[in-house]
Amino acid sequence: MNLVPKCIICEQVPEKGIVEGVxxxxxxxxxxxxxxxxxxxxxxxxxxxxxxxxxLIWNHNNSLTNTFVNKNYKQ
Known part of the structure; x- marks a missing residue:
C-alpha cells in the first residue's frame, strides 16, 4: 500500500508525492x-x-493542544 499526501488547500495529490510539499x-x-x-x-x-x-489547519492544532492541556491540567 502506498500512502500519498493530499494537499489541504487544493485537495490534490502531487505527482511526486511527499517530496513536493511541506x-x-x-x-x-x-x-x-x-x-x-x-x-x-x-x-x-x-x-x-x-x-x-x-x-482550519491552525484551529485543528489548537483544539488538539487545548484538549491535551485541559485533560492533563491539575489544580
Missing part, C-alpha cells in the same frame, strides 16, 4: 499552494478561501 501541523501543503500562499494578496480571487483553509 507539512504544517500535520497537514500537507503542496509546493504549488505554498508558493501561492506566499504571493497571495488581500483582494485576490482566492484569498478568502486560502485564509479559511489556513484557519
Amino acid at each position: 507539512f504544517l501541523n500535520r497537514k500537507f501543503i503542496c509546493d504549488s499552494c505554498e508558493e501561492h500562499i506566499a504571493n497571495v494578496m488581500p483582494g485576490d480571487q482566492h484569498y478568502d478561501e486560502i485564509v479559511e483553509k489556513i484557519r
Whole structure:
C-alpha cells in the first residue's frame, strides 16, 4: 500500500508525492499552494478561501493542544 499526501488547500495529490510539499501541523501543503500562499494578496480571487483553509489547519492544532492541556491540567 502506498500512502500519498493530499494537499489541504487544493485537495490534490502531487505527482511526486511527499517530496513536493511541506507539512504544517500535520497537514500537507503542496509546493504549488505554498508558493501561492506566499504571493497571495488581500483582494485576490482566492484569498478568502486560502485564509479559511489556513484557519482550519491552525484551529485543528489548537483544539488538539487545548484538549491535551485541559485533560492533563491539575489544580
